[in-house]
Amino acid sequence: MHNVFGLVSLQAAETVGLEDSAAELDERMPVDVVCVLDVSSSMSGQKVQLVKDAVAFVISEMQPNDRLSIVSFNHSAQRHTPLKKMTSEGKDSSQQALMQLFASGGTSIASGLDCGIAVMHPCEIVEAVIKAFLFAISDKGTSTIPKSAAKVAQVKAMVN
Numbered sequence: 077m078h079n080v081f082g083l084v085s086l087q088a089a090e091t092v093g094l095e096d097s098a099a100e101l102d103e104r105m106p107v108d109v110v111c112v113l114d115v116s117s118s119m120s121g122q123k124v125q126l127v128k129d130a131v132a133f134v135i136s137e138m139q140p141n142d143r144l145s146i147v148s149f150n151h152s153a154q155r156h157t158p159l160k161k162m163t164s165e166g167k168d169s170s171q172q173a174l175m176q177l178f179a180s181g182g183t184s185i186a187s188g189l190d191c192g193i194a195v196m197h198p199c200e201i202v203e204a205v206i207k208a209f210l211f212a213i214s215d216k217g218t219s220t221i222p223k224s225a226a227k228v229a230q231v232k233a234m235v236n
Contacts, residue, residue, distance in 0.1 A: 106141035108159055109134065112192040113177065116150040118215055120179035128174050135170050138162035145195045146173050149188025150181030155195060 111131050115124060131146070138144060143159040144166070156173040160166040 106139065108143045110145045110147060110192045110195045112147045112149065112188045114183065114215060115148045115177050115179050116183040117180050118183065123215055124177065124179045128177060131174055132171060135162065135167050144170055146170060147188060147191045147195060148177055149184055149191065151184055153187040153191035155191055159195060
């Protein structure tokens with residue numbers, strides 16, 4: 077059995093009044109999503125494929141005004157895509173970047189979070205976006221959480 081750690085922060089949108097039309101109910105404010113993915117050697121095989129499949133699903137469900145960025149980390153971190161609108165072209169380039177990920181190297185969750193936070197810098201988040209999300213996906217257990225607690229607090233302060 078393998079433990080996979082994920083950091084997810086979600087906030088529901090405001091309730092829509094009953095007088096709003098069905099079309100308005102289907103609309104929502106755009107979101108920014110930064111996926112911080114562990115691609116260290118411990119994620120080789122099925123684990124890295126599961127992560128890629130999960131992110132591919134997220135990409136497929138995003139609306140054209142949503143933005144997504146992919147960051148990976150092993151012993152260092154790398155941003156594969158900037159925050160990019162999820163138009164058909166944006167989805168295609170994000171899927172291509174995702175397919176090129178492979179597991180190797182050591183694990184530095186802190187460098188991955190640093191890179192993800194840099195992508196989410198307040199000047200990069202547009203006013204129309206209701207909330208920004210940082211997803212950190214790793215097979216490192218909860219013992220790594222205290223080491224990254226300051227980074228998580230920094231993310232929470234930025235997106236709240």
